[in-house]
Amino acid sequence: MKKSRWGILGTAGIAQRQLIPSLHASEQCELVAVASRDGKKASVFAKENKIPVAYGSYEELLADPSIDIIYNPLPNHLHVEWTRKAVEAGKHVLCEKPLSLNVEDVKQLIELRNTSGKLIGEAYAMLHQGRLQSLKKLLASNKIGTLSGAHGNFYLYNNDPHDVRNAYEHGGGALWDIGVYPIAVGRWMFGEEPIEVSCVMAEHPDFKVDHHTTGILRFPSGGQMSFACGMSHAFDASMTFYTQSHRIEVNRAYFSNPKAQIIFEVFSGEQADTVKTYSFEASDQYQSECENFALASQGGTPFAGSLEHTLAQTKVMIALFKAAKSHKFERV
Numbered sequence: 001m002k003k004s005r006w007g008i009l010g011t012a013g014i015a016q017r018q019l020i021p022s023l024h025a026s027e028q029c030e031l032v033a034v035a036s037r038d039g040k041k042a043s044v045f046a047k048e049n050k051i052p053v054a055y056g057s058y059e060e061l062l063a064d065p066s067i068d069i070i071y072n073p074l075p076n077h078l079h080v081e082w083t084r085k086a087v088e089a090g091k092h093v094l095c096e097k098p099l100s101l102n103v104e105d106v107k108q109l110i111e112l113r114n115t116s117g118k119l120i121g122e123a124y125a126m127l128h129q130g131r132l133q134s135l136k137k138l139l140a141s142n143k144i145g146t147l148s149g150a151h152g153n154f155y156l157y158n159n160d161p162h163d164v165r166n167a168y169e170h171g172g173g174a175l176w177d178i179g180v181y182p183i184a185v186g187r188w189m190f191g192e193e194p195i196e197v198s199c200v201m202a203e204h205p206d207f208k209v210d211h212h213t214t215g216i217l218r219f220p221s222g223g224q225m226s227f228a229c230g231m232s233h234a235f236d237a238s239m240t241f242y243t244q245s246h247r248i249e250v251n252r253a254y255f256s257n258p259k260a261q262i263i264f265e266v267f268s269g270e271q272a273d274t275v276k277t278y279s280f281e282a283s284d285q286y287q288s289e290c291e292n293f294a295l296a297s298q299g300g301t302p303f304a305g306s307l308e309h310t311l312a313q314t315k316v317m318i319a320l321f322k323a324a325k326s327h328k329f330e331r332v
């Protein structure tokens, strides 16, 4: 495999915290350049993060012929626009979640991908997490029964009025920002798409985005999952899965910690009398995500965060917003 050359749009926190260290650690990827709307900001960020080239506009980054892959961690409302521009400039694009805030844009991106031959992927890093992949295999093996129920939480505290997550016009709110995680993991674990959903939503009094949302998804097999997310809460990122005989608890489900082993516990029996703990080798889900995307862009194994995955996820999201308004179950 040829080493892929990456460029980053914007000086995002997620890039600095996760993707940049992972790209530097990868032998299959090379981080070449970063762009900011502000040239000085780009230079400072590039120096701090050991990135060779800094551009003072996104357009200049896209015009750099040495770059193969663009990572797009801009605020949610800019994902589709800059993903499209990057593909039109001849780049593959790994875009942060949620890639799109509506179904029509995803369909148009699928068309663009098919005509351009460039790969477009959505960055759901936990789809590349070794621990969750092992859980998926364990559930699929039927060794611990059939998955029939799940619940996922993602709660945190964010009352910053300047954060794009608290701005409606930037695609903010708890459901778009963090509710997407338990929903995506649930769909993946069940291996099917929900038929119908219901949802309860409460807005933040000042920001006019949802700050507490709870929902239910019903799957064709009869399986059900619920999820809850909020941005005025103490932190919780746990998920629980149920078979006839086992309860599986996954703490910090959407994160991997490259420095330590991660554990999930399987409880079985009426009184949860047997507790089995599985440990996994430490792994960095962000590095795996970048390497998997780079490989797929060169014709290798298909990327887990495909646009088909995005389309199915976006349909569920739109149905949840509709259900929150109608106070009824809505078809997906």
Ligand SMILES: NC(=O)c1ccc[n+]([C@@H]2O[C@H](COP(=O)([O-])OP(=O)(O)OC[C@H]3O[C@@H](n4cnc5c(N)ncnc54)[C@H](OP(=O)(O)O)[C@@H]3O)[C@@H](O)[C@H]2O)c1
Binding pocket: 009, 010, 011, 012, 013, 014, 015, 035, 036, 037, 038, 041, 042, 073, 074, 075, 076, 078, 096, 097, 098, 123, 124, 125, 164, 177
């Ligand atoms: N996968 C994950 O684990 C994960 C975790 C956190 C966030 N995310 C996603 O990553 C994306 C970025 O999140 P973040 O918290 O890293 O964002 P952030 O720190 O606020 O960075 C966003 C960047 O976008 C650029 N930008 C362009 N137009 C902007 C505007 N109108 N307002 C604000 N910034 C603008 C800015 O760069 P310049 O000023 O340099 O141009 C800014 O640094 C979001 O879509 C979020 O959902 C993913």
